[in-house]
Amino acid sequence: MTTEGQSQIPVGSSGAASGETTRRTQDINPWSVQGAEGENGEVAAIDYEAICQKWKTQVIDQKLLERFEKVTGHKPHRWLRRGLFFSHRDFDKILDRYERGEPFFLYTGRGPSTGSLHLGHTIPMEFAKWLQDVFDVPLVFMLTDDEKALFKSSLTFEETLAYAMENAKDIIALGFDVKKTFIYSDLKYLSNHFLMNAWEFSKLVTFNQVRGAFGFNESSNVGQLFFPSVQCVAAFATSYPEIWSDTPLPNRTKDIAKIPCLIPMGIDQDPYFRLVRENAHRMRYPSPKPALIHSKFLTALQGAGGKMSSSNPNSAIFMTDTPNQIKNKINRYAFSGGQVNIEEHRRLGGNPDVDVAYTYLTYFEDDDAKLAKLYDDYRSGALLTGELKKLAIQALQEYVKGFQERRKLVTDEVLEQYMRPRKLEWKGNQNPVAKVTMNVKEKGDDKAKGVAVTNGAPAETTGEGKAGPENSKR
Amino acid sequence: MTTEGQSQIPVGSSGAASGETTRRTQDINPWSVQGAEGENGEVAAIDYEAICQKWKTQVIDQKLLERFEKVTGHKPHRWLRRGLFFSHRDFDKILDRYERGEPFFLYTGRGPSTGSLHLGHTIPMEFAKWLQDVFDVPLVFMLTDDEKALFKSSLTFEETLAYAMENAKDIIALGFDVKKTFIYSDLKYLSNHFLMNAWEFSKLVTFNQVRGAFGFNESSNVGQLFFPSVQCVAAFATSYPEIWSDTPLPNRTKDIAKIPCLIPMGIDQDPYFRLVRENAHRMRYPSPKPALIHSKFLTALQGAGGKMSSSNPNSAIFMTDTPNQIKNKINRYAFSGGQVNIEEHRRLGGNPDVDVAYTYLTYFEDDDAKLAKLYDDYRSGALLTGELKKLAIQALQEYVKGFQERRKLVTDEVLEQYMRPRKLEWKGNQNPVAKVTMNVKEKGDDKAKGVAVTNGAPAETTGEGKAGPENSKR
Numbered sequence: 001m002t003t004e005g006q007s008q009i010p011v012g013s014s015g016a017a018s019g020e021t022t023r024r025t026q027d028i029n030p031w032s033v034q035g036a037e038g039e040n041g042e043v044a045a046i047d048y049e050a051i052c053q054k055w056k057t058q059v060i061d062q063k064l065l066e067r068f069e070k071v072t073g074h075k076p077h078r079w080l081r082r083g084l085f086f087s088h089r090d091f092d093k094i095l096d097r098y099e100r101g102e103p104f105f106l107y108t109g110r111g112p113s114t115g116s117l118h119l120g121h122t123i124p125m126e127f128a129k130w131l132q133d134v135f136d137v138p139l140v141f142m143l144t145d146d147e148k149a150l151f152k153s154s155l156t157f158e159e160t161l162a163y164a165m166e167n168a169k170d171i172i173a174l175g176f177d178v179k180k181t182f183i184y185s186d187l188k189y190l191s192n193h194f195l196m197n198a199w200e201f202s203k204l205v206t207f208n209q210v211r212g213a214f215g216f217n218e219s220s221n222v223g224q225l226f227f228p229s230v231q232c233v234a235a236f237a238t239s240y241p242e243i244w245s246d247t248p249l250p251n252r253t254k255d256i257a258k259i260p261c262l263i264p265m266g267i268d269q270d271p272y273f274r275l276v277r278e279n280a281h282r283m284r285y286p287s288p289k290p291a292l293i294h295s296k297f298l299t300a301l302q303g304a305g306g307k308m309s310s311s312n313p314n315s316a317i318f319m320t321d322t323p324n325q326i327k328n329k330i331n332r333y334a335f336s337g338g339q340v341n342i343e344e345h346r347r348l349g350g351n352p353d354v355d356v357a358y359t360y361l362t363y364f365e366d367d368d369a370k371l372a373k374l375y376d377d378y379r380s381g382a383l384l385t386g387e388l389k390k391l392a393i394q395a396l397q398e399y400v401k402g403f404q405e406r407r408k409l410v411t412d413e414v415l416e417q418y419m420r421p422r423k424l425e426w427k428g429n430q431n432p433v434a435k436v437t438m439n440v441k442e443k444g445d446d447k448a449k450g451v452a453v454t455n456g457a458p459a460e461t462t463g464e465g466k467a468g469p470e471n472s473k474r
Numbered sequence: 475m476t477t478e479g480q481s482q483i484p485v486g487s488s489g490a491a492s493g494e495t496t497r498r499t500q501d502i503n504p505w506s507v508q509g510a511e512g513e514n515g516e517v518a519a520i521d522y523e524a525i526c527q528k529w530k531t532q533v534i535d536q537k538l539l540e541r542f543e544k545v546t547g548h549k550p551h552r553w554l555r556r557g558l559f560f561s562h563r564d565f566d567k568i569l570d571r572y573e574r575g576e577p578f579f580l581y582t583g584r585g586p587s588t589g590s591l592h593l594g595h596t597i598p599m600e601f602a603k604w605l606q607d608v609f610d611v612p613l614v615f616m617l618t619d620d621e622k623a624l625f626k627s628s629l630t631f632e633e634t635l636a637y638a639m640e641n642a643k644d645i646i647a648l649g650f651d652v653k654k655t656f657i658y659s660d661l662k663y664l665s666n667h668f669l670m671n672a673w674e675f676s677k678l679v680t681f682n683q684v685r686g687a688f689g690f691n692e693s694s695n696v697g698q699l700f701f702p703s704v705q706c707v708a709a710f711a712t713s714y715p716e717i718w719s720d721t722p723l724p725n726r727t728k729d730i731a732k733i734p735c736l737i738p739m740g741i742d743q744d745p746y747f748r749l750v751r752e753n754a755h756r757m758r759y760p761s762p763k764p765a766l767i768h769s770k771f772l773t774a775l776q777g778a779g780g781k782m783s784s785s786n787p788n789s790a791i792f793m794t795d796t797p798n799q800i801k802n803k804i805n806r807y808a809f810s811g812g813q814v815n816i817e818e819h820r821r822l823g824g825n826p827d828v829d830v831a832y833t834y835l836t837y838f839e840d841d842d843a844k845l846a847k848l849y850d851d852y853r854s855g856a857l858l859t860g861e862l863k864k865l866a867i868q869a870l871q872e873y874v875k876g877f878q879e880r881r882k883l884v885t886d887e888v889l890e891q892y893m894r895p896r897k898l899e900w901k902g903n904q905n906p907v908a909k910v911t912m913n914v915k916e917k918g919d920d921k922a923k924g925v926a927v928t929n930g931a932p933a934e935t936t937g938e939g940k941a942g943p944e945n946s947k948r
Contacts, residue, residue, distance in 0.1 A: 146673050156758055157670050158725065187673075191665030196631050199620050199661075202697030207681060210696055222684055223676030226700030251632065284630055 026050070028268050029215055031151055033297055033307050045304030048086060048267070048296055055270055057087040057294060064092060071099045074134045078366050079127055083296070087267065089277070090291040094262045098135055101432025105243075106132055107235055107261045107290070109142035110171070112163035112185075113152060117170045118316035119396075120298035120308030122403070123363060127295070128264045129176050138243055138424040139176065141183040142234045143167060146190070150223040161187045165415065170319060172418055173407035180426040182243055183418045186230065193241050193252050197233035197283070202226055204279045213271045232276035235261050235290040236283070242421035257285035267294040299359045303335030317360075319404070323397045330357060330393045337378070338385030349381035350388075357385070357392035364395040500524070502742050503689055505625055507771055507781050519778030522560055522741070522770055529744055531561040531768060538566060545569045548608045552840050553601055557770070561741065563751070564765035568736045572609055575906025579717075580606055581709055581735045581764070583616035584645070586637035586659075587626060591644045592790035593870075594772035594782030596877070597837060601769070602738045603650050612717055612898040613650065615657040616708045617641060620664070624697040635661045639889065644793060646892055647881035654900040656717055657892045660704060667715050667726050671707035671757070676700055678753045687745045706750035709735050709764040710757070716895035731759035741768040773833045777809030791834075793878070797871045804831060804867045811852070812859030823855035824862075831859070831866035838869040 024037035026047060036044045052059055060083070065076045072095075079085050097104055108128040110121060132139045145160035164185040171183060190198075210216055210225055233239050237259035241248035244256055263273060270292070277289040297307030300315040308316035314333050317326055337355030339345040352358040352375045365371045374391070377383035498511035500521060510518045526533055534557070539550045546569075553559050571578055582602040584595060606613045619634035638659040645657060664672075684690055684699055707713050711733035715722035718730055737747060744766070751763040771781030774789040782790035788807050791800055811829030813819035826832040826849045839845045848865070851857035 150673060150677055157674055158758075161670075187670055188666070190669055192662070195664055195669075196635075196661055199624060199697050200631055202700065203624055203695050205696050206693050207690075207696060207699060208692045211692075216681075218682045218685075219680050221677050222679050222681060222699045222703060223673050225681060225696045226676065229696060284632075 030268050030271060033268050035304070046297060051267055052087050055267075055274070057089055057267075057270070057292075058091075060086055060088050060091070060293070064088070067092065067095055071095045072134050077127065077130050078368075079123070079295070079363070081368070082362050084123070084363070085127060085264065085293050085295045087294040088292055089273075090289060091262070091293055094260070094291045097260070098429050099433050101429045103137070103428060104135075104260045104262055104291075105137055105237060106135070106139040107142065107263050108139070108265065109144055109231070109234070110167055111144045111148050112160050112167045113148045113155070114310040115163045115166040116310075116318055116320045117167060118308050118310065118318045119360075119363075120316055122170070122174060122319060123298055124264060124266065124295050125171060125174050129174055131262070131264060131293075132176065132180065135429070136427045137180065138426050139181050140234065140240055140243070141168075141171060141176070141181065142231070143183065143185045144227075144231065146186040146223075146230065147227050150221065150227055157187060161185060164188075168419060169410040169415055170403075170407060172410045172414060173403055175406065176418070178414075178417050180424045181418060182240065182421065182424060184421070185419070188419075189421065190230065194233065194239040196252065197236050197239050198226075198229045200283060201233045201276075201279060202229035204282050205229060205275065209275070213275050228272055228275060231272045232279070235263060235273065235276050236280070236287045237261065238285060238287075240421070243424045246423050248421075252285055254285045257283065257287045260288040260290060262291045262293070264293045264295065266297060268297075270294060298363075299356055301329060301333040301335065301356055303354060303356055317396055317400065319400060319407075321400060323401070326396050326400060327393050330360075330389050330396070334360075334389060334392070336385045336389075338388075339381075342384060345384060346381045350378045350383070350385060352378045355385075355388065357389045360392045361388075361395060364399060504742050504745060507742050509778070520771060525741055526561050529741075529748070531563055531741075531744070531766075532565075534560055534562050534565070534767070538562075541566070541569055545573045546608050551601065551604050552842070553597070553769075553837070555842070556836050558597075558837070559601060559738065559767050559769045561768040562766055563747075564763060565736070565767055568734070568765045571734070572903050573907050575903045577611070577902060578609075578734045578736055578765075579611055579711060580609070580613040581616065581737050582613070582739065583618055583705070583708070584641055585618045585622045586634050586641045587622045587629070588784040589637045589640040590784075590792055590794045591641060592782050592784065592792045593834075593837075594774075594790055596644070596648060596793060597772055598738060598740065598769050599645060599648055603648055605736070605738060605767075606650065606654065609903075610901045611654065612900050613655050614708065614714055614717070615642075615645060615650070615655065616705070617657065617659045618701075618705065620660040620697075620704065621701050624695065624701055631661060635659060638662075642893060643884040643889055644877075644881060646884045646888060647877055649880065650892070652888075652891050654898045655892060656714065656895065656898060658895070659893070662893070663895065664704065668707065668713040670726065671710050671713050672700075672703045674757060675707045675750075675753060676703035678756050679703060679749065683749070687749050702746055702749060705746045706753070709737060709747065709750050710754070710761045711735065712759060712761075714895070717898045720897050722895075726759055728759045731757065731761045734762040734764060736765045736767070738767045738769065740771060742771075744768060772837075773830055775803060775807040775809065775830055777828060777830055791870055791874065793874060793881075795874060797875070800870050800874060801867050804834075804863050804870070808834075808863060808866070810859045810863075812862075813855075816858060819858055820855045824852045824857070824859060826852045829859075829862065831863045834866045835862075835869060838873060 024034075026036040026044070027034045028046070028051060033046070035046050051057075060080065065080060068074075068076050068080070077085075094104055106128060108125065110117075110125070128139060128141075143164035145157070145164040148160040148163070149155045149157040164187070168183045168185070172178075176183075205228070207216075207225060210228055211220075214228060216225060236257060237244070238252040238257045241252075241256075249256065265273070273290055273292055280287040280289055300308050300312075301317075302315060310316070314329065317329060321329070334356040335354065337351035337353065337358065339348050339350065355378065358374065358378060361374060362371060365374075374383060374388070378388055498508075500510040500518070501508045502520070502525060507520070509520050525531075534554065539554060542548075542550050542554070551559075568578055580602060582599065584591075584599070602613060602615075617638035619631070619638040622634040622637070623629045623631045638661070642657050642659070646652075650657075679702070681690075681699060684702055688702060690699060710731060711718070712726040712731045715726075715730075723730065739747070747764055747766055754761040754763055774782050774786075775791075776789060784790070788803065791803060795803070808830040809828065811825035811827065811832065813822050813824065829852065832848065832852060835848060836845060839848075848857060848862070852862055
């Protein structure tokens with residue numbers, strides 16, 4: 001699938017799906033991702049266009065990327081330009097908000113099913129960090145240790161909690177700004193307004209609805225049935241009373257509830273957020289529908305049709321891999337689009353669209369022209385598979401090495417700083433087209449400390465009438 | 475129903491059920507209590523014997539009460555003697571534990587659906603307090619504000635939380651000892667080990683199981699489906715890491731999990747605790763089956779066949795009622811077992827078994843001989859309905875007045891003392907037949923502070939091997 005209007009350089013893994021007659025249709029849900037089965041039993045590449053159509057999401061097109069660049073002053077990330085993040089819901093509305101200097105926050109997450117991350121995990125996280133850097137907004141990072149133990153019979157809650165802590169250290173090593181990032185473990189953080197939101201949301205959703213949305217059945221455990229409410233309300237600003245002011249508001253408020261969020265995520269998580277988008281307005285303090293940016297799955301070493309998986313170590317580059325392990329994995333396992341021997345390759349050329357080494361270079365090589373030349377040279381046969389793999393190995397070794405160096409610096413003390421519920425500090429758009437102040441002080445409570453969120457940055461006020469003339473807009 | 479071997483003075487409301495042909499059968503569940511429908515459409519008294527048989531609970535008989543008196547040195551409470559608390563599961567095992575000086579705790583609860591309590595609420599609470607005084611053990615008091623908003627569409631979570639706080643003040647006014655009582659609101663307290671227990675428990679229970687146990691269906695909301703897991707794990711000692719030691723244990727432990735609990739409760743709550751009794755051993759750190767003491771429902775002013783209900787103000791004596799309101803309610807609404815006029819009453823005598831004023835006197839008059847005389851005099855016609863009602867009015871006015879005086883003293887500061895998660899202090903049985911020490915220090919964590927629970931009273935120790943020779947029993 002190449003998306004109309006996007007860069008001419010497609011992400012390699014996405015070219016193989018068109019025109020195939022399939023047997024088993026593809027199956028995408030939050031717990032399993034499987035491509036369709038081809039005529040000869042082989043697994044086909046994921047058909048992302050079909051998902052967009054089925055789930056009625058919007059394609060991220062050139063027009064949207066141009067608007068992004070105009071509003072933010074930033075060139076779209078290569079993962080946007082190349083369609084790794086390919087689909088959205090209401091991302092255009094977030095750009096409108098940013099343009100007007102109105103507050104919003106980012107929310108992303110990770111299911112801690114193992115203690116170490118691979119590329120398939122870190123790349124979407126890097127993208128979330130990039131969005132945070134560009135927009136200068138708060139980011140909440142949910143570690144669903146509760147979910148992982150609920151859905152995997154072999155894992156205890158103590159184990160997934162320990163994985164969450166390890167994963168958090170990895171996440172920190174990606175370079176998130178501590179001032180505007182709150183990382184939390186569900187098992188540790190869930191309580192108070194977050195849990196109240198989850199209960200209230202769960203009251204709006206029946207067994208029949210989660211059965212339909214997530215494929216549950218009568219034998220599903222009741223924790224599984226309830227959990228979607230937890231993941232859904234993580235998109236509500238009221239779930240995080242601490243991040244908006246020095247003294248957390250004692251009660252949920254209508255004004256905090258109005259702050260929307262933007263969620264970069266794998267497309268497989270969309271069912272959760274369809275559910276929250278359908279029900280957000282039904283909450284006592286209604287929240288806007290969260291905006292979503294969907295990513296494709298990171299191509300496994302074996303090629304398109306599955307995603308990198310921790311349970312298959314040879315499918316992924318892990319962030320703990322040594323330079324040698326990376327080299328060996330790419331050389332041994334990375335699916336090649338090259339020909340059977342050098343002579344044939346020189347004569348016929350390779351197919352970068354299905355070549356995993358090339359695909360990985362699309363993730364890391366920022367220079368579009370350089371990448372286009374690699375594409376053309378591989379096509380023509382001028383560039384050999386070994387040479388292409390070598391470039392991919394270098395890029396991956398460099399990326400993983402940088403990560404590992406930063407990871408060493410993440411002590412328990414650093415971890416505590418990120419995971420402590422606290423007021424976040426950010427600036428948002430400092431040159432908005434229109435200045436808007438939103439007062440989030442609790443109504444009817446004269447003694448409560450008010451928090452005026454201006455251009456995304458909170459400025460504390462005390463009592464009524466001190467939030468400036470905009471206060472009257474409440 | 476009079477229970478074999480119990481006192482000769484039956485609780486008045488329970489005499490009317492035998493021998494009736496019924497149409498609609500009685501329906502008892504945690505959210506609704508309805509007697510069977512009689513031949514002429516009237517509501518029959520609840521048939522408690524039938525519940526015992528259906529749910530396979532044990533009747534509290536004379537032998538058990540004798541053992542209670544022998545082990546504790548206390549005369550059984552009049553509510554035990556008169557069969558208001560009429561049924562149990564494993565209460566005998568709790569007596570065995572008490573006899574040996576082994577620790578256990580009490581757990582009871584209240585669903586805060588309104589801000590004020592009536593007799594039907596306070597009497598079981600008074601009984602819990604009496605058990606706590608007799609056994610000298612910790613008591614946890616759960617306010618299910620989450621449940622009440624989940625099951626009542628008209629109530630918001632903020633409202634039930636506010637009711638919980640009001641109810642807590644009423645509960646405190648009943649005289650619970652602050653040193654050994656922890657009162658909590660689910661919406662405020664749920665987090666950490668409690669929530670981890672709930673998640674783990676919910677993983678053991680399917681939709682099919684809660685459908686069967688609680689009468690849920692596919693249209694039930696997912697919060698309702700999950701909530702039983704919350705109420706169930708309130709029976710596990712590990713849910714309250716704070717109450718066992720000054721420094722709460724960082725992790726759940728096997729040894730804390732072994733501390734059993736005793737739950738005095740309305741018989742309608744039994745489905746929750748059947749579920750926990752069926753699954754307690756399947757937890758990662760197994761807990762014993764909780765022991766239960768079941769009460770009948772407090773007779774409504776209108777007589778047997780329903781229970782006092784906040785939603786029907788004329789069915790109940792509220793703890794906020796004035797002396798005049800109490801007088802008027804009893805005189806106007808209390809169902810009478812007397813005859814149509816004085817002459818007939820003198821001639822035929824009244825029926826104390828169905829007389830609500832008499833029933834209320836069975837709740838408050840501790841003197842068995844005095845009560846027996848009232849019973850006989852009413853039967854013979856010597857005692858008139860007006861005279862009986864006057865005695866009931868006096869008893870109720872006195873009880874409610876005492877409550878209201880203590881209630882005035884319960885400030886927000888007092889409330890905070892009871893609701894703060896903290897180490898509780900208790901003594902248990904100070905003259906056990908055999909001394910048993912149970913070390914609850916976390917295994918494999920040399921740095922953790924150990925807590926040796928001896929005779930129910932915790933004595934702190936540090937490190938391995940300092941808990942005395944009994945330590946080897948671990």
